[in-house]
Structures are given as C-alpha cells and as structure tokens.
Amino acid sequence: MEKLLEVKNLSVTFQTLQGEVQAVRDVSFAIKKGTVTAIVGESGCGKSVTSKSIMGLVKKPGVVSKDSKILFQGENIQEYTKNQWEDYRGQKCSICFQDALTALNPTMTIGKQIMEKILVHKKVSKKEAWNEAVKVLEKVGIPNPELRMKQYPHEFSGGMRQRVMIGIAVTLNPALLIADEPTTALDVTVQADILDMMKEIQKEHHMSIILITHDLGIVANFATDILVMYAGKIVERGSAYDIFYHPAHPYTKALLRAVPRLDMNGEELETIEGAPPNMAHPPKGCPFANRCKMSRDICNTAFPKEISLGEGHEVCCWLQEEEK
Numbered sequence: 001m002e003k004l005l006e007v008k009n010l011s012v013t014f015q016t017l018q019g020e021v022q023a024v025r026d027v028s029f030a031i032k033k034g035t036v037t038a039i040v041g042e043s044g045c046g047k048s049v050t051s052k053s054i055m056g057l058v059k060k061p062g063v064v065s066k067d068s069k070i071l072f073q074g075e076n077i078q079e080y081t082k083n084q085w086e087d088y089r090g091q092k093c094s095i096c097f098q099d100a101l102t103a104l105n106p107t108m109t110i111g112k113q114i115m116e117k118i119l120v121h122k123k124v125s126k127k128e129a130w131n132e133a134v135k136v137l138e139k140v141g142i143p144n145p146e147l148r149m150k151q152y153p154h155e156f157s158g159g160m161r162q163r164v165m166i167g168i169a170v171t172l173n174p175a176l177l178i179a180d181e182p183t184t185a186l187d188v189t190v191q192a193d194i195l196d197m198m199k200e201i202q203k204e205h206h207m208s209i210i211l212i213t214h215d216l217g218i219v220a221n222f223a224t225d226i227l228v229m230y231a232g233k234i235v236e237r238g239s240a241y242d243i244f245y246h247p248a249h250p251y252t253k254a255l256l257r258a259v260p261r262l263d264m265n266g267e268e269l270e271t272i273e274g275a276p277p278n279m280a281h282p283p284k285g286c287p288f289a290n291r292c293k294m295s296r297d298i299c300n301t302a303f304p305k306e307i308s309l310g311e312g313h314e315v316c317c318w319l320q321e322e323e324k
C-alpha cells in the first residue's frame with residue numbers, strides 16, 4: 001500500500017532549566033494511505049511532540065535533530081517552500097487538538113471560521129463558501145446547521161464543539177488528519193459517537209488518520225495500526241489485532257490491563273505503578289525496566305533492539321531477545 005507519510009529517525013529535544021529534555025528519541029514509522037494509526041502511551045511520552053513535528057510546529061526551546069526526516073508523499077517537508085508549507089498545513093495535513101475552546105476563535109461565529117478556511121484556499125463566492133460550510137457541519141453531525149453557523153463557540157456543548165473542530169480540520173478533505181486526544185475531555189458515550197463520526201468521514205474520503213490517545217480502550221474499534229510509545233520511544237507496534245490479542249511488551253500488557261472491560265464483574269482495574277523516567281536524564285537501558293515486573297539485569301544495560309514478531313509486529317524488549 002502507498003506510503004503517505006514517513007517519519008525517519010525523529011528526535012526532538014527541549015532546552016530547559018533542568019537540562020535537555022529528550023522528548024522524542026529516534027522514532028521511525030510510516031503511515032499508509034487510507035489507514036488509521038493510533039499512537040498510545042502515558043502522559044509525557046512524546047505523542048504530541050511527534051504530532052507537532054509532523055506539522056512542522058515544534059517551536060523553541062524545542063529542537064528537531066538534523067538527521068530527523070519527515071517525508072509526505074515522498075517529499076521532505078523540511079525542504080518545503082513557504083507556499084508548499086501553506087498548502088501542506090492548510091489542505092493536505094490537518095490537526096485538531098483536545099481543547100476546542102482554546103483552538104476556536106471565541107469572537108467569531110462558527111460559520112465564519114469554517115468559511116474563512118474555505119475562502120483562503122478555494123476560489124469560490126461567499127455564498128458557495130456558506131453552503132460548503134453548512135455541509136461540513138452536517139457531515140460532522142451538528143443538527144440545525146444553518147442556525148448553528150451563526151452561533152459562537154461558547155454556545156456549543158463540549159461534544160458539539162469538538163465536532164466543529166474536527167469539521168474545520170476536514171473541511172478541505174486533507175489526506176492526513178492528526179487528532180490529538182480529540183475526545184479525552186468528553187463522556188464515554190459522546191467519545192464513541194465522535195470516533196464513529198470520524199471513522200465515517202475517514203472511509204468516505206479514504207483519508208489517513210493518526211489518533212493520539214493515552215486510552216488503549218478507545219482505539220480497539222477504530223485503529224488499523226497501533227504504535228505504543230514510552231519515554232520518547234516506540235516500544236511496540238503492530239496491527240490492532242497484534243496489540244490486543246498478542247501484546248508482547250510488558251508495558252503494552254500493562255496498558256491493556258488498565259482498560260475497563262465488560263466482563264470485569266467488580267474486578268479492580270490495574271494501574272501501572274511508578275512513573276515514567278525524567279526525560280532530562282533517561283536511563284541508558286529499557287526506560288520501563290524500573291516499573292516492569294519481569295525485568296532482569298540485562299534490561300538496564302542498553303535500550304533493546306527492535307525485534308520482529310511477524311509482519312508489521314515489532315517490539316523492543318530484552319525478554320523477547322532472550323527468547324530467540
């Protein structure tokens with residue numbers, strides 16, 4: 001299948017008073033056309049910095065290392081001209097964030113905000129832009145779209161606002177949508193409805209989605225591929241089937257045990273004890289070793305190599321190395 005995006009050896013650091021924070025450490029992955037990839041991991045593991053890197057939005061004190069490469073449709077985005085950047089960020093690749101209230105302009109009606117995006121990128125009349133914007137609201141499941149066009153962000157509920165933001169992000173049918181925790185602040189049922197809606201749009205337009213979340217539970221019916229991140233590294237990757245039915249990394253297994261299930265019968269959910277390492281001083285071994293019930297001496301020696309467990313299923317864990 002055609003590769004839409006390739007991230008190669010991405011490393012991002014932040015200069016802070018505590019030292020150099022290594023937010024993303026030599027991460028490589030590819031996104032195929034028309035697929036949904038979830039990036040999953042605890043707070044601070046580098047999910048948002050990865051997504052910002054793809055959008056070219058890492059700002060000082062952040063530094064993307066020189067040998068990092070991001071290719072979109074085979075082109076190195078770091079070599080884009082100003083016009084290419086506008087085209088890329090405006091149309092080809094779109095991002096939406098967790099907090100719609102801060103992302104939307106509070107002083108402008110929703111309709112105007114969507115129309116603005118259309119008018120900047122397309123040669124259409126205001127009337128045509130209005131009609132298109134109404135269609136966008138319909139597409140993301142907003143009732144009474146004509147009326148809603150004239151309202152301001154604060155007049156929408158949290159879930160509806162999130163839908164509007166996704167609508168703005170997909171207005172120009174981007175090839176890639178990055179959704180960074182788009183439903184985290186919402187009720188479980190509202191979350192599920194919004195993810196269903198996103199999936200519909202994804203299928204209809206054969207779009208690729210990168211969904212960023214700390215909740216493995218919500219990606220089960222959504223993602224085709226999953227990247228599990230820990231302490232700035234991808235520690236396991238595979239199809240959703242691989243990750244849910246044959247998880248190999250102790251961290252992935254721990255994340256899965258932390259997902260509520262229907263068959264729990266009052267059983268308590270497990271939490272992962274301890275905290276991720278301080279990324280200003282990451283350990284030289286496996287960063288999960290100090291929280292891992294299976295860890296051995298070897299785990300503290302170096303970061304484990306990526307081992308293939310089958311097509312597309314890879315894990316970085318010393319225990320797998322020993323099993324070989």
Ligand SMILES: Nc1ncnc2c1ncn2[C@@H]1O[C@H](COP(=O)(O)OP(=O)(O)OP(=O)(O)O)[C@@H](O)[C@H]1O
Pocket residue numbers: 014015016021022023041042043044045046047048049050060061062214279
């Ligand atoms: N502007 C910044 N200045 C300093 N450090 C930063 C900055 N932005 C991110 N970091 C650090 O980079 C690391 C990765 O952050 P990132 O925002 O990518 O985490 P995340 O996985 O998205 O977490 P969350 O689930 O909380 O959103 C963290 O240690 C964070 O403190």
Ligand SMILES: [Mg+2]
Pocket residue numbers: 047048049180
């Ligand atoms: Mg984040």
